[in-house]
Amino acid sequence: MISYPWLEEVAQKLDQLLSSKVLTLEGPKGLGKKEIAHEIAKHKLCSSNNACGDCNACKTFVAGTHPDFFILNNPDSESIKVDQVRELIEFMNLSATSQHKVAIIETCNLMTVQAQNALLKIAEDLNEKSSLILVSDQVRSLLPTIYSRSHRLLIKEPSRIDIDSWIKSLGYHDETVFNFPSYFSPLDILEAIKSGETAMYREIYSSFQNLLLKGSGYEKFIKHFKDLSLTFNEKLVFLNDCLKIQLGKNLNFYPRTENTKELSQEEIFNLSNLIDELTQQIFDLSKVKGLNEQVGMNYFLSKVHSIYN
Template sequence: MNKTPTLYPWLQTAWQELLRERDRWPHALLLTGEPGIGKRAFAVYLAQFLLCEDTQKSTQPCGVCDGCRWFLAGNHPDYRVLQPEDAEEERPDETESKKAKKKSEVIRVEDVRALADFVNLSAHRRSVRVTLVVPADTMNVAAANAFLKTLEEPPAGAIFILVADHWRRLLPTIRSRCRVFPLALPDSSVAMQWLNAHGVVNPALHLAHTGGAPLAAMDDAAAEWLAVRQNFLTQIAEPATLDVLKLCTELDKAKLDTDLVITWLQKWIYDLISLGLAGKIRYYPDWQDALTRLAPRAPQLMQYVNQLTDAQKLSRHPLNQRLVFENLLFAYVDALRGPSRQGKI
């Protein structure tokens, strides 16, 4: 039998805070925070705690009762996971930042409707039925509206745990019916200690690349696309000689998620603006020389930030990936030129 999962050390404080509100737990909890900090693991731990049948439990699921055994075996009758169809299941100790192969990147209205029987029927073992919605921000409009109807009039005993990286993309009406519970980034010393214990080489750099999220940093260190990102940054660091069409062809061949590449570019622009306005680099300290060279033009990139944000919102839609990259990179070069540069970087 699988052992009861333990919380990551940086989530212990949040767990204790949540336990202090145990008498006032809502029927819908929305877990937010940066990708790669363990939100899904936290949600799974909470789900097991709710379904644990040990009446004496105080701070953690017992791991040995019938409820825990069913849960750990992956077939508890009062637990469901609502996620993009055909997404690979993740073990509770895996990070939501890890890219899983899947046929769909959105939760569809059919998926929500299929949940109706589970939510409305009586619980099999106790009075509680737990639904984990992850990533909740991948619900399309129709799915979100269908899910909202369930939240508006929740059946007795139905509990929903939503997990979202970009929680503001959820319908305001869904957010208003959930208790938003943010999970914070860990202290850098705690994250470094954990990464060192797991054998990550140069943990400080990988933490920087992921904005301080330790699980994402572990994935970053082991990613197969590190050489692709290195080449991408090398080329955008020299906008005067950047061959946009060639770079986009290389990205297209790499078969990476659109959202991933947009995130690389967002972090690069963030560092350019931050260095130009505040003298600080957050994500790419290993690219300080190139960033310093381009930082004086940071004010010219303010409007470009909005274009990147809009592109990321649409990154899960079936758009032509290569055209998305071309539009963004040509706009990047144009933004650095500025209105008075007359076509020169």
């Protein structure tokens, strides 16, 4: 089974998951939900029901040619239409060539209401040898009637500290989760480390630390920040993350590092207010498009500057 530490509970429930005809896996992106869905499908299709890896069923499954396995996925985030669900239903209605039939909808939160209604019919009529696995990046995005017919499993995001220990347990001792934006999932972080993106984030974070600790390097920090290949909103979130980590360290919520600056009560208060203001700004930006990035960024960076200098 999948060995991510935040999925331990899922692995323990495997028998229960294998016995559900309709299974809904929900939770944020980047936690391995699709991998769980594939692992469950592999178990169900395996001739000895344990994803042995050696039987013919397992081999064809891994090769992507198992005739009783169907996968529906709209990677470009376009909605899943009723016609696509009808194709899936046609597949489910064919008699199985092996012991079981499994269909996965990987981004089922993209299904239109019409598509969900079509799916409902098949979900009600599944026989003992057929199963449906629905994977959703959003929580409670489906019709209540679908939930009432499925076993629902919610995958929760681990804490930043737990993600940090996981990264280090993989042998990346010099890496830390605190260098990455908070909207990065554990698997996003791993991907970024493997593809060598760490340096960019590390550099920004360290120039931010420099700004906070020594009150210097303001221009350098602004330059780094403006050059980031992120949207304005993502930059604000990242800036807010940097501030929150600083606050977290001062409140002993996150582990202190040797270069944690000792802040006065007043500085902690100002920092916390700035985080509030930024949080509000990020929320407003999600509603109002087209605010000038240059102006917005200069405003917030000058506030950060004034707090620490």
